[in-house]
Amino acid sequence: MSEWVIETRNLTKEFRRAQFKIPALKNADLHVQKGEFVALMGPSGSGKSTLLHLIAAMDRPTGGEVFVMGQDVGKLSEGAVARWRNAHIGFVFQSFNLIPVLTALENVELPLKLTKLGKSKRIEHAKKALDVVGLSDRLHHAPRQLSGGQEQRVAIARAIVTDPDVILADEPTGNLDSGSAQDVLTLLGRLNKEFGKTIVMVTHDPHAARTASRIRYLDKGELLPEGQVPEDWALTIPAKE
Amino acid sequence: MKIPLTYNLRNLTVRKTTTVMTALGIALTVAVLLSVAALVQGLRTSLQASAHPLHVLVTRKGSTAELNSITTPEQFQTVKAKPGIAKNAQGEPRVSQELITVVVLESPENPAGINITVRGLTAVGMAMREDARLVEGRMFRTGQREIVVGRGIAERYPMARMGRKIEFGRGYWEVVGVVDAGRSAASSEMFVDLNQLAADQGRQSALSSILVRAADQVSMQALMNELSSDRGLNLDAQAEKAYYEAQTSSAAPIQIVGTFVAVIMAIGSSFAAMNTMYAAVARRAAEIGTLRVLGFSRLGILTSFFIESLLLSLLGGLLGCLLVLPLNNMQTAIGSFVTFSEISFQFEITPQIMMVGLLFSLIMGATGGLFPAGSAARKQILVALRQG
Ligand SMILES: Nc1ncnc2c1ncn2[C@@H]1O[C@H](COP(=O)(O)OP(=O)(O)OP(=O)(O)O)[C@@H](O)[C@H]1O
Ligand SMILES: [Mg+2]
Numbered sequence: 001m002s003e004w005v006i007e008t009r010n011l012t013k014e015f016r017r018a019q020f021k022i023p024a025l026k027n028a029d030l031h032v033q034k035g036e037f038v039a040l041m042g043p044s045g046s047g048k049s050t051l052l053h054l055i056a057a058m059d060r061p062t063g064g065e066v067f068v069m070g071q072d073v074g075k076l077s078e079g080a081v082a083r084w085r086n087a088h089i090g091f092v093f094q095s096f097n098l099i100p101v102l103t104a105l106e107n108v109e110l111p112l113k114l115t116k117l118g119k120s121k122r123i124e125h126a127k128k129a130l131d132v133v134g135l136s137d138r139l140h141h142a143p144r145q146l147s148g149g150q151e152q153r154v155a156i157a158r159a160i161v162t163d164p165d166v167i168l169a170d171e172p173t174g175n176l177d178s179g180s181a182q183d184v185l186t187l188l189g190r191l192n193k194e195f196g197k198t199i200v201m202v203t204h205d206p207h208a209a210r211t212a213s214r215i216r217y218l219d220k221g222e223l224l225p226e227g228q229v230p231e232d233w234a235l236t237i238p239a240k241e
Numbered sequence: 242m243k244i245p246l247t248y249n250l251r252n253l254t255v256r257k258t259t260t261v262m263t264a265l266g267i268a269l270t271v272a273v274l275l276s277v278a279a280l281v282q283g284l285r286t287s288l289q290a291s292a293h294p295l296h297v298l299v300t301r302k303g304s305t306a307e308l309n310s311i312t313t314p315e316q317f318q319t320v321k322a323k324p325g326i327a328k329n330a331q332g333e334p335r336v337s338q339e340l341i342t343v344v345v346l347e348s349p350e351n352p353a354g355i356n357i358t359v360r361g362l363t364a365v366g367m368a369m370r371e372d373a374r375l376v377e378g379r380m381f382r383t384g385q386r387e388i389v390v391g392r393g394i395a396e397r398y399p400m401a402r403m404g405r406k407i408e409f410g411r412g413y414w415e416v417v418g419v420v421d422a423g424r425s426a427a428s429s430e431m432f433v434d435l436n437q438l439a440a441d442q443g444r445q446s447a448l449s450s451i452l453v454r455a456a457d458q459v460s461m462q463a464l465m466n467e468l469s470s471d472r473g474l475n476l477d478a479q480a481e482k483a484y485y486e487a488q489t490s491s492a493a494p495i496q497i498v499g500t501f502v503a504v505i506m507a508i509g510s511s512f513a514a515m516n517t518m519y520a521a522v523a524r525r526a527a528e529i530g531t532l533r534v535l536g537f538s539r540l541g542i543l544t545s546f547f548i549e550s551l552l553l554s555l556l557g558g559l560l561g562c563l564l565v566l567p568l569n570n571m572q573t574a575i576g577s578f579v580t581f582s583e584i585s586f587q588f589e590i591t592p593q594i595m596m597v598g599l600l601f602s603l604i605m606g607a608t609g610g611l612f613p614a615g616s617a618a619r620k621q622i623l624v625a626l627r628q629g
Contacts, residue, residue: 079540114535
């Protein structure tokens with residue numbers, strides 16, 4: 001049993017396109033402790049999303065292992081991995097990905113359909129999650145009746161409603177104006193501090209990264225050692241005020 | 242069912258036009274099938290109503306219909322004397338020798354005219370038609386050129402209404418009464434005095450068939466065996482029920498053509514449903530990816546899209562049932578292959594027929610939905626998410 005919430009060992013992913021091999025991730029060893037908020041940064045194409053997808057078992061690695069709460073994710077069968085993801089992972093997308101025909105409440109309730117909870121319990125949990133993200137007054141709104149920021153907060157409620165071990169967020173503020181982005185970051189910060197949620201967030205925004213307790217950089221498929229920044233990276237980071 | 246049904250229902254409502262068009266195609270297919278089924282059912286009901294369970298129809302050996310059967314008065318006497326025959330209040334055996342002929346009646350729908358059965362019989366024969374009730378006028382009198390017409394005839398042929406005269410045989414026959422025989426074939430026949438008709442046609446010694454009422458079910462079988470095996474008689478005896486049931490085959494051409502058309506349409510409708518569902522799967526690729534990330538399995542995705550296709554087709558099936566409902570009880574007629582004259586009856590849409598229609602629509606939905614649902618389930622999560 002590992003003490004890490006997330007542990008990757010030599011995690012490697014190569015994409016094959018015709019005769020070319022594209023190394024998206026090379027021997028990444030990432031360790032995340034319970035209650036940490038880790039930001040993943042790096043140039044476009046450096047493998048950030050790939051790393052998140054492998055942790056969530058949305059894709060299979062070509063080498064190495066992923067452990068989440070000590071579970072070797074690669075050892076799970078096709079059917080088991082879906083159930084495992086439902087119970088242990090909350091995923092937040094850049095483009096929100098709410099189900100358009102379902103209301104905010106129904107969207108948040110959706111992952112609970114896979115649990116043993118009865119209807120009233122599911123609604124209770126979903127309402128609580130929407131309350132946490134500050135959208136108690138938007139329960140019966142369809143996604144298109146919500147602003148981008150509100151949509152992303154519903155998506156976060158959907159990600160936390162099953163009380164997962166890890167929240168993985170891939171550029172959650174990427175599609176938002178700065179005001180809404182700030183709301184989402186504040187919310188993620190609160191989830192981390194108040195609720196002790198373990199969060200791994202990919203971001204391009206240095207300001208967003210500062211919400212995290214720790215930043216790890218990737219460059220050309222390599223997870224750089226703690227504290228190391230990609231070459232030329234300093235140029236793109238605005239000075240801290 | 243993990244992915245809620247509301248998800249499917251709302252998606253069907255969101256793409257209203259496509260849903261309605263696809264459902265309408267299925268509805269028309271179901272309507273064609275149901276019309277044929279309602280026609281056959283109506284004909285069957287009418288023919289079944291025509292037959293009395295204890296009636297035995299006696300015809301010349303080898304003749305398939307009353308119309309081309311010839312029996313003599315001597316044969317009639319022999320038949321009457323057989324055991325196992327029911328007797329009326331007067332103690333007479335309930336046996337009726339009848340003369341069947343056809344006349345051509347014109348109607349606004351059929352200006353060229355349609356063959357209608359004219360049945361010559363006696364009071365004993367008329368009394369054996371227990372479900373025929375005189376609703377207008379009176380019975381024909383013996384030795385008179387008088388006709389009692391079935392209600393269906395009176396309604397459809399203006400020239401056969403009360404008081405009108407129809408020319409055939411050796412003169413004019415006056416319509417003096419109308420009988421209502423419900424759905425039975427008697428409603429599409431005309432009844433006259435046996436002797437008058439035989440005299441007009443010069444067929445006093447060459448009548449058509451003999452109808453016999455058996456005393457009970459047990460003696461009925463023995464009676465039929467006895468009649469058929471009597472070499473001297475040279476007659477065939479069959480249950481009236483079987484005789485009428487055989488006439489259901491008169492609808493076979495319509496049934497075959499109708500079913501063929503429905504099947505061809507069903508193939509088209511299945512492809513339409515398939516097309517609609519493939520489009521839905523393509524449009525909702527990102528949703529499929531998202532559902533998978535939330536923990537729904539491939540099987541869950543497959544089930545959900547399959548059910549959506551079934552719902553779509555069920556909507557079509559229900560629409561199809563609504564489309565044919567006005568047909569119910571509509572009067573129609575078909576030329577019988579057995580009697581060479583017209584049987585009039587009503588379309589009959591039963592709950593069973595509607596169930597068959599709904600089942601048929603579900604089969605279309607299932608065949609149309611299986612491949613799209615399968616393709617939705619096979620999608621890789623990341624590929625699906627990128628397609629959004
Ligand atoms: N399905 C795929 N097939 C082929 N190559 C892929 C595939 N997915 C990702 N890649 C490649 O893998 C590398 C890493 O991609 P990844 O999406 O992880 O980058 P990223 O760091 O998330 O970039 P961005 O900041 O632009 O989102 C890139 O070179 C990308 O082109
Ligand atoms: Mg990315």
